[in-house]
Amino acid sequence: MSALGPLPAFGVYIGRFQPPHAAHLRVMEEALEKVGTLIVVIGSARAPRTLKNPWTAGERQELLSAGLRDVGADLRRVRFAAVPDHPYDEERWQREVRAVVAAQTGGASEVALMGHLKDDSSYYLRSFPEWPFLPTAVVSPLSATDVRRAYFAGKLEAVAGMVSPAVFAWLDAFRQTSDFAELEADAAWLRGAQAEAGTWPPLRVEALAAVRGPAGRVRLVRRHERPGRGLWTLPGAEVLPTETLAAAARRAAAAALGVTPSDPALLPSPTPATVYDAPGRSERGRVIAHVFALAWAGEEEGEGWLTPAQALAQPEELFEDTHALLEQALSPAAPR
Numbered sequence: 001m002s003a004l005g006p007l008p009a010f011g012v013y014i015g016r017f018q019p020p021h022a023a024h025l026r027v028m029e030e031a032l033e034k035v036g037t038l039i040v041v042i043g044s045a046r047a048p049r050t051l052k053n054p055w056t057a058g059e060r061q062e063l064l065s066a067g068l069r070d071v072g073a074d075l076r077r078v079r080f081a082a083v084p085d086h087p088y089d090e091e092r093w094q095r096e097v098r099a100v101v102a103a104q105t106g107g108a109s110e111v112a113l114m115g116h117l118k119d120d121s122s123y124y125l126r127s128f129p130e131w132p133f134l135p136t137a138v139v140s141p142l143s144a145t146d147v148r149r150a151y152f153a154g155k156l157e158a159v160a161g162m163v164s165p166a167v168f169a170w171l172d173a174f175r176q177t178s179d180f181a182e183l184e185a186d187a188a189w190l191r192g193a194q195a196e197a198g199t200w201p202p203l204r205v206e207a208l209a210a211v212r213g214p215a216g217r218v219r220l221v222r223r224h225e226r227p228g229r230g231l232w233t234l235p236g237a238e239v240l241p242t243e244t245l246a247a248a249a250r251r252a253a254a255a256a257l258g259v260t261p262s263d264p265a266l267l268p269s270p271t272p273a274t275v276y277d278a279p280g281r282s283e284r285g286r287v288i289a290h291v292f293a294l295a296w297a298g299e300e301e302g303e304g305w306l307t308p309a310q311a312l313a314q315p316e317e318l319f320e321d322t323h324a325l326l327e328q329a330l331s332p333a334a335p336r
Contacts, residue, residue, distance in 0.1 A: 009110035011035030016043045017060045021147050021162045023140035025067045031114045038078050039104045045082035046315045054183055057082035066166035079104045087278050088324050094127050152187035189226040201285035207248035208236040208291045210329035213300035218311050220304050221256050227283050233319035249292040265298040281321050
């Protein structure tokens with residue numbers, strides 16, 4: 001019991017931990033001095049591997065456990081949960097965080113939120129007013145962004161100075177995997193794109209087509225370029241100076257279907273486009289997407305025609321925020 005009364009039974013620490021660095025571990029050590037059991041909620045679960053989200057929720061749990069063992073923490077007092085991102089539905093994300101915490105606590109009310117109000121990225125600490133906030137005394141300039149940047153640039157000495165020995169050993173071993181090779185190639189692409197652009201991030205506008213066939217399936221395409229090579233995405237195109245957004249989406253849809261944009265079986269969108277303009281939605285720059293709902297009256301032939309359930313079942317295989325875009329495009333209220 002502290003001078004202020006009994007400690008909360010549970011503490012909640014939310015983060016992406018991509019990867020967990022030394023300051024993350026110090027916060028968790030401090031949290032275990034203030035609460036009985038620490039629930040670590042790992043964000044950005046079930047996302048495709050990108051330079052911003054290189055490691056799965058399971059891998060990050062493994063990294064966190066290794067780092068906590070390094071500092072002698074009692075892992076019996078630590079529980080893990082994971083939640084996916086919902087970049088265009090903040091309330092849904094909050095509900096899912098509350099749900100995974102309730103599952104770990106059995107619905108107990110003695111829950112406190114741990115963390116540090118560092119910058120705008122810490123906004124979520126104000127999203128759960130029912131949980132008392134216990135600010136950490138750990139103040140550090142360490143950033144997972146800096147760790148990732150050094151890691152994918154091959155600056156391993158810098159990485160070793162920012163993470164625990166066990167986390168560094170894990171990250172060093174990951175460098176031998178095919179997943180790392182793909183991410184390293186994406187990092188090289190990004191460095192080249194930044195050098196070529198001069199000013200980063202460049203502003204780009206793209207038109208995407210959510211094409212539904214007569215059986216209700218949706219048409220997706222595989223990316224053949226970096227970043228995200230091999231992932232599924234909606235047919236899309238950058239808008240040319242001479243065309244409208246709707247024309248660009250129709251052009252992209254026609255290319256995916258193997259027809260001309262004037263094909264009468266490709267029906268126009270009955271509603272205006274939905275705009276997705278989250279500033280960090282793409283590694284390719286400041287990319288604003290306009291998604292048009294189109295219908296195809298022809299045959300659903302070839303690879304890439306997926307039922308809504310199939311399209312949404314594997315978010316790890318979908319490029320950038322395609323999963324969130326599809327959830328809205330394939331909702332029962334979406335136009336058909």
